[in-house]
Amino acid sequence: MSAVRVMVVDDHPMWRDGVARDLADNGFDVVATADSVASATARAGAVLPDVVLMDMNLPDGTGAQATAGVLTAHPGARVLILSASDERDDVLDAIKAGATGYLVKSAQQAELIAAVNATADGQTVFTPGLAGLVLGEYRRMSQTPQDDSPVLTARETEVLRHVAKGLSSRQIATRLEISPRTVENHVGSSLRKLQLGNRVELARYAIEHGLDE
Template sequence: MITVLIVDDHPVFRRGLRGLLAAMDIEVVGEAGGGQEAVALAAELQPDVVVMDLQMPGGNGVEATRTITRTSPRIGVLVLTMFRDDDSVFAAMRAGARGYLLKEAGAEEIGRAVRAVAAGEAIYGPEIARRVLAYFTGMPDPSRTAFPELTEREREVLQLVAQGRGNSEIAGILFLSGKTVRNHISNIFMKLQVADRAQAIVRAREAGLGGSPRPGPSTGAGDGAQQGGTH
């Protein structure tokens, strides 16, 4: 059985990920809430895979990844984070991470990535793979070049809207309040000069953002109401 150490400063997220992996017959042997604790537990437990967040109190994930891969090369590090910027991606790669997924990834994608990293493979989520390819080939990255009038955060929100995510799900992924998400979406509508969510999705997908909608956690009635309106 593959063994995993989960490193994330949010206990609720750790609990959910533990349950997800257990359902796939992947054993979670430990949890850490910060980088320094992760280094100590990785050395003690010697898991097959460390699932690592990046921004945490008590030592960041990049430094922890660098230390773990240097002192225990057999351990594979899979970054699972909300940060999709190039600096974070390439810093993690330089530190020795074998994989990089965004927290919006589905359960099957996470399970597949853990197994691949445990087998010594390198694996990246679709958006991250596209960024890496764009970096090395000099191809323009539509998520960075499309809609220059949007802020980086607005572009992240639009990316999730284009994937069919509801407001409450976006808030959870980006650790924002529901009100903040609604404000961002209102600003996006105004800047893109669209009347509603459907038009925003069309514009975003035409520009190469979002791709096909991904399955996510079921949303409640409140979230459906949000999607049904203009925000």
């Protein structure tokens, strides 16, 4: 398998270069680094990373703004926040912008390496305690589905339940005894029916509608 392509976004050169070096030493292909919202957005569209490791505090904006910019430039990227902040608003803003996970910078190197691998595999990753915060917020914001809500098939709903739990297509396929391609077909069908843009929005929909229980 080819190495996971990673871009590191942080405005502190020593930290950014150190993280990039650690990732490279552990077999990742660090295809770019960036130090601002503008450079992250431009470089994501140019180098097409699999995973973007994103700081929350940048000189020309927030990590949430950079996340939105990166995903506009390269919708196939997955953004993992790596920030010194564990403030509720920062976490929720990042997830609402499309980030698939959030780690604080106190994480150990082994945790970071595992988190980048998991993010590349389509899983959601959070520093302990933050996942509950995110789930709790989306449950609080949830509303009763409208009568004209799109109807998913039983299998699409079953796949959606596993997506809400952060499982990758490969893991879902194993549990349901179907192929990963079939899982992706169901995910794609659900995205079209619900008019959603990506798996993060799909997982959010599932959480809001109680499908993660």
